[in-house]
Amino acid sequence: MPDYLQDLGDGVYAIDTGFQRPLFDAAYLIVEDGRAAFIDTGTNHAVPRLLGALEYLGLRPEQVDWVIPTHVHLDHAGGVGLLMQSLPQARVAVHPRGARHMIDPAALYQGALAVYGEEEMQRSYGTLVGVDAARVLSTSDGLQLELGGRPLLFADTPGHARHHHCIWDERSRSWFTGDTFGLSYREFDTAKGPWIIPTSTPVQFDPEALRTSIARMMRQGPLHMQLTHYGRISDLPRLSELLLEHLDATVAIGLAQLDAPDRHASIKQDLALLYRRSLRAHGCLLAEACIDDLLAMDVELNAQGLGIWLDRDKTT
Template sequence: MNAFECLGHDIYAVDAGYVRPLLAAIHLVVENGRVAIVDTGSKGALERTLDALKILRLTAASVDYVMLTHVHLDHAGGAGQMMQAFPQARLVVHPRGAPHMIDPSRLLAGVTAVYGAAEVVRLYGKILPIEEQRIILATHGSRVDLAGRELLCLDTPGHARHHVCVRDGRSGNIFTGDIFGLSYRELDTDGRQFIFPTTTPVQFDPAAMHASLDLLMGLRPSALYLTHYSEVREVAAKAARLHGLIEKHVSIARSERNAGDERYPRIRAGLVDLLLDEVRRFGCRLSPTRVLELFATDLDLNAQGLVVWLDTQS
């Protein structure tokens, strides 16, 4: 994929410029000259989004909605800047996520505890608050009207309790944030796309993740738009694979339940083996070293998420 690409149905992917090329996508939905933006990236993403609008011969005044799948900063860090730049826009966000957009201090404190203050500034820049009166709560089944085009919000926990997906009424396809995992374009092989789950450091819930996948598949989309990274096809087969991989994540965690301080490194090592086995099964020709470079942060976060999840189990 390119840094800006048309996916059909007047849906466009914009590389958010987060960490490396083709890691995080911003998606634009365009209808009769009006725009909805799904996820915002973080530092530097506004400029890339404005460039995409120029290519489409649209302006900041064309943006009616900024929609967040959830408020993790690689998805929502740029929301405050975009809401300043798009004065007519409303922010659409899960009710659990809205307070963190109004006052991002707790969100910043949490991510700073994980990465450190200097790294947060490097990755995300300045996180700006958003006025409460500009926020629409994305409850399950709520609908946003984009110039007559329906965008349906779906409550989809499992990765985070404040996670929503957005179903596009024209195409029937769905913007999935992180609930449908990761599909990095570097691993594409012979026209096929790799898939791998993503947990989260504090809110991984495997039962909810399974249910959310089933909800999405019940709507029979022909394609899904992931934040990491953009369009995937053959979605039923990928969903089945994700169900199995979620259970393998759980099994790895449970096997290290009693490992004490060694839980995290042992779980991460198990995830490395799982990832490399999946890549070999898939037939990807990237070297193991390159695969582990691409997934380094994800392996860290998945292992952290599983450790926290273990602590919630009786």
């Protein structure tokens, strides 16, 4: 089996997309009765791995029925259009708020370009490719699609982004969560199990909506969450409690720095301190510099998202 592919059982495979670093960004492949679906794709640079996973499992591209981005942020959906060029029978199932961006990704690209710059866009994401509108299905809350007779249920789950849905798979009793159930990196696993934090990435962070979405997912009684960042996690009662604790702490940090003269830098400093202290309590023995390095991107993006939320909240 390729080193980027992991068999999780129940016809579910995790694919390490290679984005940024190993064990950072996962796509998932569900296989049922000779039919297949991808959930999240990573970026354009991940497409060879996604097609390689099909080939390893003895599946032809025409056996893929669905490509399902959880939301249209580029680390989840940047490779959708390019992948679809190799999947003649597939359709894209995307949140209705994200459908237009899959058809014409120009605005999506320009938004990311403003954050990252041209050099980083090409290095990390490549040129975005649109999808024929006839091949795009806008989902709705409660929609059920079938994959080889296997039901996949869609739930509207705002909080991280308004264009976010999660997918419930009854066979594995798991949610494919995108970013709604936070970030849990395997480097931080200890004898206590996984560690988890929410992601407040710009530009649509909404803590109350996120809390509601997390509670809704837990009411389903899942055995696992399949996170894009990263992989399958269990022990969900403990992790959902920790996730909500960190969500409250994140909001408190933002509010405390609301009128700080250098708000962004102050929020970043406080978030990094929160994460270090929480990891030490979790039994993490990594050096502080290593922790900071692994979480540097998330600290930056979470601080940006908090700032946008604070400014939006002041005007409403």
